[in-house]
Amino acid sequence: MNARPSQAGGLREITREAVRERIAEQALILFDENGFEQTTIEDIVTAVGISSRSYFRYYASKEEAVIRDLVVGGAKLRDNVAQRLLEETPWQALHHGMRDGAEQIDARPEKWLRTMRVIYSAASLRARNLEKHLTWSALLTPLINEHLDGDPRFGDLPARTLVGRAFACLDAALASWTEANAAAPFRDAIDAAFAVRT
Incomplete structure (x- = not known):
């Protein structure tokens, strides 16, 4: 019996995501073992067993295989924070929203340790990671701004500052967690970073 079109489409999407994940996992292993700059796309496709043309159907560059869609994760974080703002302060909502994201890291620590080691090893990846945080900050700042009072001369400065502090905590927690x-x-590293007071 033939699958209905919607079922077939869903299976194709599952298969496509499985291939994307396989490429990314193999790329990370090679980057971690041999160095990001030293590893070529040809090395990756040989290890996965696909063609270079197939690789570029899934990823536009080596960087993208490490740091994927910039917007999707940010949208999830924004929606999480928006829900939390119904009952929490802006700082609490940012903290707990980022802490919720820590669950996927704690579920697969070896994968995320490898990912962070690779990111820290290459300037192009560090730049891409910063771009990701700037994209996510742009999604969060208007939301946080709705819940803060500030000097109208400075527009959304308080919200930008608070969101920037939250990402500084996230980055510091990731760096310390990776080095350790x-x-x-x-999640404990995130909590410790957000708890720091001067």
Whole structure:
């Protein structure tokens, strides 16, 4: 019996995502073992068993295989924070929204340790990671701004500052957690970073 079109389309999407994940996982292993700059796309496709043409159907560059869609994760974080703002302060909502994201890291710490080692090893990846955070900040700042009072001369400065502080906490937690080789759960590192007071 033939699958209905909607079922077939869904299966194709599942298969496509499985291939994307396989490419990304193999690329990360090669980048971590041999160096990001030293590893070529030809090395990746040989390891996965696909053609270079197939690779570019899934990823536009080596960087994209490490740091994927810039908007999707940010939209999830924004929606999470928006829901939390119904009951939490802006700072609490940012903290807890980012802490929720820590669950996927703690579920697969080895994968995320490898990912962060690779990101920290290459300037192009660090730049791409910064671009991701700027994209996510642009999604969060208007939302946070709705819940803050500030000097109208400075527009959304308080919201930009608060969101910037939150991402500084996230980055510091990731760096420390990676350097410590995941000695503690990442969610604990996030909590410790957000708890710092001067």
